Amino acid sequence: MSRPIRVATSPERAQPHRWYALALLCTTLFLIILDSSIVIVAIPSIDGDLALSADGAQWVVSAYAVTFGGLLLLGGRAADRLGRRRVFMWGVAVFALSSLGCGLAPSGELLVVARMFQGAGAAMMAPSALSIVMATFVEAAERNRALGFWGATGGIGGTTGALVGGPITQGPGWPWIFFLNVPVCVALLALSPVLLREHHERGRGGSFGAPAAATVTMAAMLLVYAVVQVPVHGWTGPRTWPALVAVAVLGVVFWRAESRSADPLIPPRLARSPALIGGSLVTVAIGMMVFGGVAFTLTLYAQNVLGYSASAFGLMSSINAVMAIVGSTVGQRAVTRCGPGRVAVVSLLITALACAHLTRIDADGTFLTDLLPALLIFGAGLGAGTVAGTIAALSEVEERHSGVASGISTAAFQLGGALGVALISSAAVWRTGRAPAGTMLEDALTDGYRFGFMVAVAIALVTLPLAHILLRPARTTSPSRRNP
Template sequence: MRTAPEPRHRQVPGAEDTRTEPAGGRSAARPGLVLAAVAVVQFMVSLDLSVVNVGLPQIAVGLGFSAVGLTWVIHAYALTFGGLLLLGGKAADRYGRRPVLLLGLVVFGLASLVGGFAQEPGHLVAARAVQGIGAAAVAPAALALLTSTFPTGRARVRAFGIWAAVNAAGGALGLLIGGLLTEYVSWRWVMFVSVPMALGALALAWRAVAADPSSVRGGRPDVLGAVLATSGVSLLVFGVVRTDQYSWTSPATLTTLAGAAVLLAAFVYVERTTTREPLIRIGLFANRSVAGANVYNLLVGGALASAFYFMSLYLQRVLGTGPALTGLEFLPFALGVVVGSVLAVKLGYRLAPRTLLISGGLLTAAGFAWFGLISPDGAFVTDVLGPSIVASVGFGLCLGQVVSIGTAGVASHETGAASGLLNSSRQIGASIGLAVLGSAAQHRTGQAVTPAALNDGYALGMMLSAGLLLAAVLLALTVLRRTGPPSQAEQTEWTDDRDPLLVRD
């Protein structure tokens, strides 16, 4: 079915025109607005993963958190976000991406508003948990919209480049924004700042995304599978994030992780044998691109979250930098990711995504290894600026590619599930990576709190982050299939002289 007038478009011979799919294809009528809505959503979700970090000391004083209780300001969001992403992806596939996206934005915005008015520690932790629930709905729905709106060609390369830039910039700028708000306004604004972004994304999505019916035909939902998957992933993340209190070999940790393993094994069994519609088709993991992209994403997520953590502590606890200046000194990283993402768009017309994954991973690993040379008497210019630029440009090169690979070739009715997997793998990787590398750094530091001892621990953590990136590169070399650059037909798919992302009906 065609609308009139339609952008001039040349179909790739033998390829299905996925933009006419009944479930989500109508959203492609306004690709520029769809991309804008997805960008705001992803920036908001990424920013919320880091915006509170710099303000934690002031939050502890303002609400009376204990040292242990304060960590749950971070973990409450991570647990619900990481644990419910698969369910959010399935909901987007089953009930439509538009309603799930809009509902998730409402939940996220309200939770941010309530959290800003918190009067007790429990209030803020609960608000952060509800924020995670909203994020678990909007993240896979938005990524599924991006995948279906830009299925092939130059438009897809550019769209994923923009998505990659705002995704990483949100995480990096969250530290800057959090530091400035905490020092010059109030820690409460690290919660309030998400409210206008949620309202803006809601307005864009309401206008740009057409109402789409359920893309799932019949079938009863696999409620048991949803409960097992969500509970298993949540318990896994819960067990890992508590290793700062209980060692990896403690009965509490071993029992928690064993329970998570049992729940996840039961989930796999149910998904293979259920007569209902499975939460995620196990056969999806037989796709080497999907499986490889998710493991790559898990390793990169662990490395990046750990690097942010160690560098924030190095700047504040070793170099004595204040919250606002610490956030400002992360700005080169955010700008570097944007530069890397722009390069990925330019190079994506000529190079295969796998090539950019490998190149970007190697460059990021080099930057993290350079970070590992920090010294207790160092300075931002000599110890932080150079590694930030190298690592961020490399990360920008590979971020959009891993998403493009992980969703390419997936049936339209499974794009939400595939998108949820990618978001979940990165979030779980961040939690597991930070817990493991943080424990290693703490072991190296010991009980000493001198700048030299702390520096040794942080340097080790950065070197281990580089090791995770090298493991991801090795995975890309051995698991992901070799593909050539985009074909000439794909490169010239959009022959209109206007920007394909701005074409309207």
């Protein structure tokens, strides 16, 4: 029988330098999320140097998502069992070495392999870092503030890829979007023993749940693989539907293994938590809209129709990141007062309103009339929504299971992003292909992008009632009412 971890109830006693530790951990998350999107801007330059095939170009982007999303639960389990700081530092080391390998890669194939190792390192870093945040901040108001900063960092990282990647690619060159990770990771490794305490399940034996972990990891990787194939091959393509069938089969196998295990990978209480399910659904929806809508479709509209360069649009869209900071600041305070459920619902309404504005874009549009209002509104909803989703997902989690729960929460954003790109881009391509003969290319593309944003609105509106039901105030437990 496991012994509960004793954690000091005074935040000062628990961690005197906790805010510096939070800054270190949020820097880690920013690096992880940024590397999901920054490479998109550099693809043309990478293609020019390494002569990528069409599939190779896609896999430079998606190889990271496949391993990151697929290995997150296993990374969270390892953090709970082996020690969160230890797993975090191993992940940082893997991320640094693989980033160096990405920048030095002499061919597209080796770049894809290095990106897979980079995703594996991120899968070790993200859940262990978030579980350290949970263990470091034990008082309710401070924990909400910390999770607010964490959620805001993820949202900002998802919106600044073009802003950072464009100037780097056009300046020192695309390898430097990877090389710059290395000194940051060295600093993280040097500061981690000073600022971070070790946390793990002392006194608990048991296995890692290897069969269940392998099954769910394979299922998650196949799911990410399937959704990243959709824009190119469609839902019924030979690379898509067999992977989806395999995901369903592995899901059944995982459920049967978990139900029979004395030490399941996902504890039954965690799997039945309305707060974890509801918070993860909100995070999935936000990830779908930010990656599939703003980071992908809106960038294509700005470059292919309005004619902006990647750097110019990245600079213009920085207002989205600024508003995400504002939204997260307001959101974490509102969560403390009103609960995460209400903030999540309002955030989904705000993001739906922003995407609804984008359904009116025009081939002759301008940044001020077509894009700026939506970016202002969407950034605020993104910041508040990621904060509310993260706090809700972790509000009922026992400290000893925070690694697995953190893996689920982080995977929700990553898998949501991959699914959002697949759904929204597929909808846009389908609508563009149905344009009448003789339609100008810019008009056909714009009509497709408008339809893609309609899908984004639908995502928000479908998630909204589920969030309202699962995150009702009576069901969401404040961390202050729990004894860590």
